Amino acid sequence: LAKTTQPISMDSYEGQEVNITCSHNNIATNDYITWYQQFPSQGPRFIIQGYKTKVTNEVASLFIPADRKSSTLSLPRVSLSDTAVYYCLVHGIRGATNKLIFGTGTLLAVQP
Amino acid sequence: NAGVTQTPKFQVLKTGQSMTLQCAQDMNHEYMSWYRQDPGMGLRLIHYSVGAGITDQGEVPNGYNVSRSTTEDFPLRLLSAAPSQTSVYFCASSPAGPFGYGYTFGSGTRLTVV
Numbered sequence: 001l002a003k004t005t006q007p008i009s010m011d012s013y014e015g016q017e018v019n020i021t022c023s024h025n026n027i028a029t030n031d032y033i034t035w036y037q038q039f040p041s042q043g044p045r046f047i048i049q050g051y052k053t054k055v056t057n058e059v060a061s062l063f064i065p066a067d068r069k070s071s072t073l074s075l076p077r078v079s080l081s082d083t084a085v086y087y088c089l090v091h092g093i094r095g096a097t098n099k100l101i102f103g104t105g106t107l108l109a110v111q112p
Numbered sequence: 113n114a115g116v117t118q119t120p121k122f123q124v125l126k127t128g129q130s131m132t133l134q135c136a137q138d139m140n141h142e143y144m145s146w147y148r149q150d151p152g153m154g155l156r157l158i159h160y161s162v163g164a165g166i167t168d169q170g171e172v173p174n175g176y177n178v179s180r181s182t183t184e185d186f187p188l189r190l191l192s193a194a195p196s197q198t199s200v201y202f203c204a205s206s207p208a209g210p211f212g213y214g215y216t217f218g219s220g221t222r223l224t225v226v
Contacts, residue, residue, distance in 0.1 A: 034214060043116075043202045043217025044155070087154065095162055098143050098206060100215060101171065102154040 004088045009107040018075045020106050022088030025069050030097065033064060033071045036087045038105070044087060048073070075108075083110045114138050118203050118218035125193040125225045133188040133221050135203030143206040144186040145170070145215070146178065148199040155202065161186055162208075193225045 005023040012018045024033070032051050036044035048055055050062040050071070061074040075082060085105040092098055119134045137144065142163045147155040147170075157170030159178040167178050175197060177189040186205075190197060200222050204215040 036214075041200075041220070043204070043220055044215075045217070046214030049214055094208070096168060098162070098208070099145060099157060099160045099170065100155075100204075101157060102147075104154045 006106045020073045023070050024090045031090045034089045035073045038085045078110050116218035122222050129193050135186045137205040141205035142208040145204045146188045147202045195225045198225045
C-alpha cells in the first residue's frame, strides 16, 4: 500500500478556502485516493474519492495531477464545524487491496 | 437503514477476561474491517474481511480473533484482555464494485481494560 504524507496541522478562518495536500509518491496504477474526515469521539466519515484529474461533490473538491503522486483536498468557505482531522488514503478497490491504512492525518483548526 | 451498528458502546473489562465486540451492517456490503484508535493517534487496522467466510489480518491482529459467517456480521473477539487493549474500536463496511464509494464507520466501542 502506498504511503501518504500530509501536514500534521493547518489553521484557517471561517469563510476561507482550505487546501490540504497529500503526497503519495508510490501510488500504484490501480490505486484510488480517498479522503476521510473525523470529529472527536466519532468514526471517520467518507468525504471524496478520485482516480485522476478533478472530482467535485457537494462537500469538497479533489485535485489530482497527471502523475498522481500527490492530491489536494479543497474545502470551500470553511466554517467552525469543519474543524476535524482529515485523512488521505491510497488504496485499491478490489479484494484485499480495498483496505484502509490510516496515517496520522491533518488536524484542521478553523478560527472565527 | 441503520448503517453500521456497534455494540456495546462502552465496556470495562478486567485483565484476562474475554469478550466479543459486535458489528452489524444492513447495507449488504462485502468489505468489513475493524480498527482501534488510541488517544491522539490515527486508526490502526486489526482485521478485515472481503466477504463472508474470508478474513485476513491487518496491522495489529495479535490478541484479537474475527469470523465472518454472514455478510451482515463481523464480530471481534478479545481472547484475554490486556490493559494495552484499552482503546476505541471502530467497525467499518464498504461495498464492492468497479468504483469504491468509501467505507461507512460505526460510532465506536470504548473499551477499558483494568
